[in-house]
Amino acid sequence: MQQRHLALALALALLLCTSRVWAQFAKPETAVRYRQSALYVMGNLMQRIAAQLDYSRPNLETIRTSAALLDVLKTVPFEAFVEGTLDVGDTAAKPEIWTEPERFKKLTVEMQDRVASLNDAARSGDVAAIRAAFGEAGKACKSCHDDFRKKR
Amino acid sequence: MQQRHLALALALALLLCTSRVWAQFAKPETAVRYRQSALYVMGNLMQRIAAQLDYSRPNLETIRTSAALLDVLKTVPFEAFVEGTLDVGDTAAKPEIWTEPERFKKLTVEMQDRVASLNDAARSGDVAAIRAAFGEAGKACKSCHDDFRKKR
Numbered sequence: 331m332q333q334r335h336l337a338l339a340l341a342l343a344l345l346l347c348t349s350r351v352w353a354q355f356a357k358p359e360t361a362v363r364y365r366q367s368a369l370y371v372m373g374n375l376m377q378r379i380a381a382q383l384d385y386s387r388p389n390l391e392t393i394r395t396s397a398a399l400l401d402v403l404k405t406v407p408f409e410a411f412v413e414g415t416l417d418v419g420d421t422a423a424k425p426e427i428w429t430e431p432e433r434f435k436k437l438t439v440e441m442q443d444r445v446a447s448l449n450d451a452a453r454s455g456d457v458a459a460i461r462a463a464f465g466e467a468g469k470a471c472k473s474c475h476d477d478f479r480k481k482r
Numbered sequence: 483m484q485q486r487h488l489a490l491a492l493a494l495a496l497l498l499c500t501s502r503v504w505a506q507f508a509k510p511e512t513a514v515r516y517r518q519s520a521l522y523v524m525g526n527l528m529q530r531i532a533a534q535l536d537y538s539r540p541n542l543e544t545i546r547t548s549a550a551l552l553d554v555l556k557t558v559p560f561e562a563f564v565e566g567t568l569d570v571g572d573t574a575a576k577p578e579i580w581t582e583p584e585r586f587k588k589l590t591v592e593m594q595d596r597v598a599s600l601n602d603a604a605r606s607g608d609v610a611a612i613r614a615a616f617g618e619a620g621k622a623c624k625s626c627h628d629d630f631r632k633k634r
Contacts, residue, residue, distance in 0.1 A: 354530050354544075364526050367519035371558070374516050378506050392506075402554050406523070 358418040365410035375400045390455050397452035404445045408438055422480040441470035510570040517562035520555055527552045531616055542607050549604035556597045560590055574632040593622040
């Protein structure tokens with residue numbers, strides 16, 4: 331009897347956990363499109379900063395607003411890498427995201443730290459510092475894409 | 483001769499304006515995907531708040547973080563409704579966006595004001611105020627979609 335209660339409690343806990351994971355997304359396709367959307371905006375903001383850094387006198391206001399929005403968005407896509415969203419829609423997410431979660435988390439946090447540094451540099455207005463911070467942020471994006479995103 | 487100089491100056495000014503409009507987007511498809519991405523995230527955040535408001539005791543933290551991100555994103559899609567992006571990709575944008583820019587702008591600003599109010603209400607934690615502000619924000623989204631977004 332004790333064991334049956336335990337089994338029931340576990341099943342209930344599992345159910346609650348699952349619905350919790352899903353709470354913010356109506357279905358797997360929604361989670362995939364949500365993370366793709368947030369990452370697309372982030373990628374575009376990185377390109378805008380890159381385009382400015384092609385100039386010897388970049389537009390610092392464009393860099394500042396882009397870096398500030400990147401800083402806000404840096405955590406947004408990652409709540410949507412939920413279980414059950416591998417091979418859903420046109421996702422390019424590799425299975426390693428779920429089989430090696432610690433390594434995925436590590437690269438995610440690295441990117442977030444570097445985006446925060448890029449935002450600091452952008453606010454300082456020091457172009458040399460922005461160039462260095464941008465290079466580091468770009469490398470962090472790439473190293474995660476290399477390991478966890480399928481080649482199209 | 484004077485007139486030819488004037489014509490040349492006008493042509494140059496026009497060229498500069500155009501490249502300025504395009505500055506942040508590599509091509510029309512990029513602008514379309516950028517605005518769709520930002521609007522998709524915004525729509526999802528609205529749904530999250532709606533889902534919480536279905537409960538008699540909604541999760542105020544979820545509402546607060548969703549409303550805060552909405553408030554940051556509220557202007558983001560609109561820089562991408564640039565000329566030359568009608569009928570590009572799978573855009574649902576109606577031609578009226580460009581033929582009636584004042585009316586489009588008016589509805590955009592109305593939505594932005596109401597999203598700001600929703601964020602204020604969310605921060606106050608007053609559920610009745612959140613419900614009222616959410617209803618107004620939702621109406622503002624809908625009235626713009628009704629007039630300026632093609633039915634799918």
